[in-house]
Amino acid sequence: MKLHTSNTAGLNLFTAYGPDYVVVNQERFSQNLIVLPESLRPEWTAASVASLSEADMEILTGLGTEIILLGTGSRLRFPAGALLRPFATAGIGLDVMDLPAACRTYNILASEGRKVAAALLFD
Secondary structure, X not given: OEOXXXXXXXXXXXXXXXXXEEEEOOEEEOOOEEEOOOOEEOOOOOOOOOOOOHHHHHHHHOOOOOEEEEEOOOOOOOOOHXXXXXXXXXXXXXXXXXXXXHHHHHHHHHHOOOOEEEEEOOO
């Protein structure tokens, strides 16, 4: 699906996505990555939802964002509850959703100037 936005010059935004990829500013990715309005982190983790570690989540809490969208692939899957607790302690919103929903929601929040990150896990 192609996505269209306006008034977003200079931001990293999802311009398309499919079952096994996302496109950020016309660059295609098919492995786990973190997308922030001003940077990309394609080397975030090789983990799946089931194998996420505390170290993977610590990277997310250190991003300096107010909200993190955790895209869990083609369907919604929640990581272990213990991995989610540090976000509440740090005052960071964490929304878990499927990958397409994370892409759409990220574009809206980034376009509004919010401090958002999309942390994507591919199936």
